[in-house]
Amino acid sequence: xxxxxxxxxxxxxxxxxxxxxxxxxxxxxxxxxxxxxxxxxxxxxxxxxxxxxxxxxxxxxxxxxxxxxxxxxxxxxxxxxxxxxxxxxxxxxxxxxxxxxxxxxxxxxxxxxxxxxxxxxxxxxxxxxxxxxxxxxxxxxxxxxxxxxxxxxxxxxxxxxxxxxxxxxxxxxxxxxxxxxxxxxxxxxxxxxxxxxxxxxxxxxxxxxxxxxxxxxxxxxxxxxxxxxxxxxxxxxxxxxxxxxxxxxxxxxxxxxxxxxxxxxxxxxxxxxxxxxxxxxxxxxxxxxxxxxxxxxxxxxxxxxxxxxxxxxxxxxxxxxxxxxxxxxxxxxxxxxxxxxxxxxxxxxxxxxxxxxxxxxxxxxxxxxxxxxxxxxxxxxxxxxxxxxxxxxxxxxxxxxxxxxxxxxxxxxxxxxxxxxxxxxxxxxxxxxxxxxxxxxxxxx
Numbered sequence: 001x002x003x004x005x006x007x008x009x010x011x012x013x014x015x016x017x018x019x020x021x022x023x024x025x026x027x028x029x030x031x032x033x034x035x036x037x038x039x040x041x042x043x044x045x046x047x048x049x050x051x052x053x054x055x056x057x058x059x060x061x062x063x064x065x066x067x068x069x070x071x072x073x074x075x076x077x078x079x080x081x082x083x084x085x086x087x088x089x090x091x092x093x094x095x096x097x098x099x100x101x102x103x104x105x106x107x108x109x110x111x112x113x114x115x116x117x118x119x120x121x122x123x124x125x126x127x128x129x130x131x132x133x134x135x136x137x138x139x140x141x142x143x144x145x146x147x148x149x150x151x152x153x154x155x156x157x158x159x160x161x162x163x164x165x166x167x168x169x170x171x172x173x174x175x176x177x178x179x180x181x182x183x184x185x186x187x188x189x190x191x192x193x194x195x196x197x198x199x200x201x202x203x204x205x206x207x208x209x210x211x212x213x214x215x216x217x218x219x220x221x222x223x224x225x226x227x228x229x230x231x232x233x234x235x236x237x238x239x240x241x242x243x244x245x246x247x248x249x250x251x252x253x254x255x256x257x258x259x260x261x262x263x264x265x266x267x268x269x270x271x272x273x274x275x276x277x278x279x280x281x282x283x284x285x286x287x288x289x290x291x292x293x294x295x296x297x298x299x300x301x302x303x304x305x306x307x308x309x310x311x312x313x314x315x316x317x318x319x320x321x322x323x324x325x326x327x328x329x330x331x332x333x334x335x336x337x338x339x340x341x342x343x344x345x346x347x348x349x350x351x352x353x354x355x356x357x358x359x360x361x362x363x364x365x366x367x368x369x370x371x372x373x374x375x376x377x378x379x380x381x382x383x384x385x386x387x388x389x390x391x392x393x394x395x396x397x398x399x400x401x402x403x404x405x406x407x408x409x410x411x412x413x414x415x416x417x418x419x420x421x422x423x424x425x426x427x428x429x430x431x432x433x434x435x436x437x438x439x440x441x442x443x444x445x
Contacts, residue, residue, distance in 0.1 A: 001063070001121065008072040009109075011117055014053065014062035021067050024077040025049050032104040041250060044223035048445070049102065051218050052082065058213050059085040059444065063125065066118045068109075079105040079114040083122050085129055086444040087205040089197055091342035094205055095335070098126035099443055100136040100143075119146045123330070132335045134328040135443075148326035149398025151405045152202070152439050155321030156256070158299040158307070164315030165276045165297075174234060176271045178244065178278035181228040186211035188263075189228065189243050196261045199304065200440030201406040210444070224445035226258055229282065231271055241266040245442065246279055248286035248294055255283035258300045259442050260307060272310045302441050325441075327401055332369055335404075336381035343433040347376045350432035359426045362386045362394040364419070369400070373429075393422035393430075403434045 002012040014022050026046040033042035052060050060082065067080040084099040100122060105114055126134055136143055137154055168174065181189065186208040193211075197203030206214075211228070218225040231242040242262040248255050257279065262268055276297060283294035299311065301321040312318065329335050336343065347355060354376040362368045368391065372380035395403075396417050402408040410427065413420050422430055 011068045014065040022053050028077045047219045047222040068114045078109040081118050089203045090339040093339045096131040098131045098134045136326045143326045148328045149401045150324035151327040151401035152325035153301040153321040154323045154325050155301050156298040157301045158311040158316045160297045160316040162280050162295050166273050174274050176274035178229040181215050181230050183212045192261050192263045201437040202439035248283045253292050253294050254296045254298050255279050255294050260303050268306045305438050333381040333383050340378040346433045352429045352432045360391045362391045364396050392426035395420045406437045
């Protein structure tokens with residue numbers, strides 16, 4: 001793909017075949033993000049870029065990377081972004097999602113609409129791949145202009161100081177320990193991951209090959225490089241019972257834990273203390289010379305709620321995730337029709353069991369959504385134009401996405417946006433089909 005813009009600028013994908021575009025990208029990202037003083041290690045982004053465009057990534061292709069070059073300056077790359085195709089689950093229903101990443105523009109080329117042009121091309125590409133949604137973890141507010149809304153928690157839920165990690169009694173041997181995963185562990189990790197994903201409102205689908213890439217396919221200094229650690233039960237014949245994904249970030253005093261997943265052979269209660277001790281040891285082993293020593297373990301907001309009581313009773317400090325994923329669902333009707341089996345199961349046994357009827361919602365911008373049910377089955381879900389007719393409720397901005405993805409309840413939304421409302425019928429049905437819960441999202445990077 002190649003498109004002439006104005007002022008000697010050209011937008012094109014890496015598949016256009018200009019080798020120098022790919023060669024420039026890692027240094028381009030390091031240069032642009034070096035301007036942000038809040039990012040102390042922009043070189044990690046350069047390493048990630050090498051991984052993404054180097055030809056070994058499981059899903060990203062040259063058609064998924066866009067850049068704008070200035071032909072008047074020897075085809076210098078001045079703006080770029082990319083799409084990481086992946087499959088997520090809503091409940092147990094898989095759907096295609098495009099993760100948008102590494103959006104950047106040289107300072108002197110900003111406010112020219114370059115990112116908007118690339119987003120248009122990216123959305124077309126994502127739709128062609130069959131994606132029903134896009135997501136990005138980006139800077140505050142900016143991506144709302146492209147149809148995205150903050151709809152999934154992003155951050156850390158618990159912090160446990162090393163000082164609160166229980167010490168073993170004298171002479172006590174660890175019942176469980178952590179070891180580095182190998183590619184031979186990938187099928188078992190994929191099995192554990194798939195079972196755990198069924199417990200979340202949202203999760204990410206990964207095959208054994210995907211896990212092999214997670215274990216060995218990323219550069220050590222990549223910003224998305226995490227250590228995959230197997231939880232091993234120390235019986236006479238050691239037995240693998242689960243896994244942890246963690247890392248010690250250079251310059252930080254924290255061991256970050258993104259996933260902690262148990263199989264059926266043991267439990268969080270049985271393994272928790274030994275896993276904490278293993279994470280302390282792992283953080284200490286990963287601290288480079290001259291780096292700050294770790295003193296804290298933080299657990300992602302995407303980790304199973306099963307650890308909440310354990311963390312609290314171990315002296316953990318609860319954190320309200322301070323940020324969120326931006327999500328975009330370009331056709332709400334198509335998405336809801338796709339995940340209808342999940343919605344219909346949620347109606348069973350609820351106050352709206354076997355619901356018959358229509359619900360029409362307004363989004364306060366002359367658009368809305370029509371849902372039609374018959375005997376508890378979703379028969380229609382369509383985006384509609386809203387005039388002066390009677391509706392069953394109204395939700396401002398992108399708050400309907402907050403309900404779909406379980407981030408907030410209507411009551412929580414109304415504390416900030418009291419103009420959001422649902423009548424008795426709509427509230428009962430919406431509350432049943434869109435419960436609050438935890439997303440278990442470890443995104444493909």
